[in-house]
Amino acid sequence: MNISEEELEQRLRAMFADERLDLPPPPDAGTVIVAGARRRRRRHRSMQAVAGVAAAVVAVAGGLTVFRLHTESGTAVMTADGTEISIKPPENLTAGRAPAPSTPGPTSTQSIQVSSPPGSPSTKPPRPPSSPRPTTLPQVSSGPLLATDGFGKLKLGMSEAEVTAQAVTLGEPQAGASCTVYQAEGSGIPVSASVVISKAAGLVVVTPDVAAHTAEGIGAGSTKEQVLAAYPAAKAEQGGVVAPATAAAEYHFTLGDTGVVRTSLMSVNQDCAG
Structure with a gap:
């Protein structure tokens, strides 16, 4: 059956105007809507917090050193940039007893020479003062003695x-x-x-x-x-x-x-x- 567009529009208007199609909102519709909005806001904040924690974990893992403690062997492993260094505690470190004092070994020293920048006048070490000839000598006994008389x-x-x-x-x-x-x-x-x-x-x-x-x-x-x-x-x-x-x-x-x-x-x- 073919109907014109004008007749179709009139039928649709009549159908939508039928009161039997009206659905009145429930009495607590406003409360439900507010509660749903609050849940969405809390969920949004939780997602932001989780994202911040994840970023902090990535920064710590990339820039800081992670230490792992092997309790079975008592060896501490230090990991930095993928490199592991094993550190064993002193053998005399036992429960209930303080570690024995260790004797420090000789420390090495290194002299540092500072070179003068190019073009600067060279500083010569001061010349030690020349010692004057002593006014007293061991008694000269060479040659003959010329007495006072x-x-x-x-x-x-x-x-x-x-x-x-x-x-x-x-x-x-x-x-x-x-x-x-x-x-x-x-x-x-x-x-x-x-x-x-x-x-x-x-x-x-x-x-x-x-x-x-x-x-x-x-x-x-x-x-x-x-x-x-x-x-x-x-x-x-x-x-x-x-x-x-x-x-x-x-x-x-x-x-x-x-x-x-x-x-x-x-x-x-x-x-x-x-």
């Missing part, structure tokens, strides 16, 4: 006859107005020496041919400072230092590049040139 058997004040009587030969005389210089040799003196004899005062100067030493330990190689330390009353003179030996005599020390190179004994009161 003479040399060997020769004594200041002896006449020419008294000098030759001491087994000393006087040669190569160089006569002056009042004094004569001789080269003395013989068994009466330790080594040959140059001597000056005054006609009025007798023997006034003795100068051994090699560097002699004094009783105070001043001799070959002694410095000017050491001479001044040994003889506090000494004074500098041209080419050396003069120091009192006795009230009637004095030492004349000739200085060179290596220190004392010659020593003379000279009378204070004499009429000859020094």
